[in-house]
Amino acid sequence: MKLEGKVWRYGDNIDTDVIIPARYLNSFDPAELATHCMEDIDTSFAKNVKAGDIMVGGRNFGCGSSREHAPVAIKAAGIPVIIAANFARIFYRNGINIGLPLLEIGSDVEKIKADDTLRVDASTGTIENLSTGDVFRAHPLPGFVQDIARAGGLINYIKEKK
C-alpha cells in the first residue's frame, strides 16, 4: 500500500481525549466523530484535512482511554496512516484491529515537520520525506499482526480463520 500526503504534525502524549473528546462519545458513527477529531487542540484539522493526508505525532501517541472512537475518528477523517515516535499500547492495538497502519520511527520523527509531503509504503514501513529527501524505516510489525493488517483488521482476520 503506497500513500502520499501532506503532514499534520502534533507533539508528544497526544491523548485520546483530545483526539475525540468524551462529550462526543454518545455516538460511534465514524463520520460524525471525524467532524470533531482533534478539535480541542487544532480547530483547523477537521475542517481542512484532505483524504490521504498523513498524521505525525511524537512520543506516546494515543495515550489515555481505550476508546476505539479515537483511531476510528482519525481514519474517518481521511488519514490512511499515522506515524509517531511510538504509540500508547491500547491505541496501537486498536489501530491494528481496525486496519489503520501505525508506524513507529522513534526519534526520526523529529525530522518531519508540519506540511511536509511524505510518501509511505505501509507494508514495508518505508517513509520518504519528499520535502527534505530524508528516508526512514519503521519498526516492522510482528508476524501475525501483519496478517491482521493484511486482512484489513481483526474482525476480517477472525472470519477468515473460522
Add this chain to the structure above:
Amino acid sequence: MGMNMTEKILAKHAGLESVRPGQLITCKLDMVLANDVTAPPSIKEFEKIGRPVFDRTKIALVPDHFTPNKDIKTAELTKTVRDFARKYDIVHYFEIGRVGIEHVILLEKGIVAPGMLTIGADSHTCTYGAVNGFSTGVGTTDLAVALATGEAWFKVPETIKVQLTGKKPGNINGKDVILTLIGMIGVDGALYKALEFAGEGVAELSMTDRFTISNMAIEAGGKNGIFPFDEKTKAYVEGRVTKAYEAVEPDVDAAYCRTVEINLSELRPVVAFPHLPGNTKRVEDIGEIRIDQVVIGSCTNGRIEDLEIAASIIKGHKIHPQVRCIVIPGSQQVYLEAMKEGLLEIFITAGAAVSTPTCGPCLGGYMGILGAGERCVSTTNRNFRGRMGHVDSEVYLAGPHVAAASAVLGKIATPEEVG
C-alpha cells in the same frame, strides 16, 4: 530463569509452561468487560462475526459512564447494551439502581479474582491487578472478538518492579504513591510494560490503596499493575469470590527490566498539575492555587475508605463558599455504607452535592462539567486538556485527603491545613 506474576498468569492462560517478554501468545479469558460507551460498537462488530457469545457467565456489562442516561443518544447506547444482555442472558449485567462504576463493582462483587485473566474495553481494567489478577484494557474490536471467542492475543510485556519500602505515614494514601511513581517514571515510563509491586511496603497498603495504585498503572503507559497476594488480599476476596482461584507469586529468580524504589515514609501529599498525570508536585510546595470545584469519586477513589477519609477531614467544616464539591460513591454498596456510617450527612450538611454512582464528571460526561478557566481538584485519574469540560479548564489530580481539604479551604491544600 523463573517468571514474575504477570508472566505466570499469561503462561497459564496460554497453556504454556513458561513465557518470555516479547513473545506473542493467545490466551483464554476468564472475564470480558465492557461499558455503555464501548459495548455498543463492540456489539456491532461482534454481530459481523456471526457467532453466539462464548460464555454468558464470563461477560460483564456495566453501563456506568452516562448512567442514569444523560440524553437520548446515551439512552440508545444503554438500550443496545440492555438488549444484548437480555438476548444472551448475560449473568453480570447491571441495571440502573444496581449499577456502579465497573472497576468498583467487579471487585466488590468478587467477579474478578486472584490469578484471573480479564480484558475490558476500558483502559482502567488494569485495576484488578490489586487482587493479584492480570487485567488490561483493550478497544472495541478486541472486545468484540473476545465476546465471540473467549480469547485474545497478547505480547508478553517486560516488567518493571516497584519496590515499596518504609512505613506509610498516616496522612498518605494510594494516590500519593501512584502519582509519585508516575511523576518519577513519566506518563510513558511503563509503556508496553507491566508494573509489579513488591517489598515490605506492600503490607502497609490497604486494599483501597492498592485499587487506586493498580487503577493508574495505565497513566504510566502500563499494560497492568499487579500486587502480590497476602493476608489483606485474602481477607478482601473471602466471602466475595465464590469460584476457585489460584493466586500467583513471583519466582525468586524472576526477571525485571528495571527496578524503581519508593520509600513510603518519605511521601508527602501530592497533586498532579494539568495536563498530565505525571506533573506531580508536593502540595506544600505549590503556593496558593484557588479552585472552583472538587470531585470525590471515580474508579480510582470512589470506595468507602476514600469517602471515610474525605468525611473525616470535612466533618465540622463547611465547603468553601466559592467551591462546588461533588461526592460520587462508586457503587450502590458504597452509597449504602456511606449512609449507614453517617458520611452522607457530613457531606450534605457541609454543603456538598452527593450523586448516585456514575462516572459522570470523571470523563467530562455530565454531572459537573467545567467552564472556561475553571479549576477542579479531582480524585479521578486523568487531567488531560478538556477532560472534564472546556478546553481552557484545569484538572488537578489528588487523593481524597487533599481533595477534601481543598474543598474546605477553597485552594489546593493538605489535610493538616484544615486543622
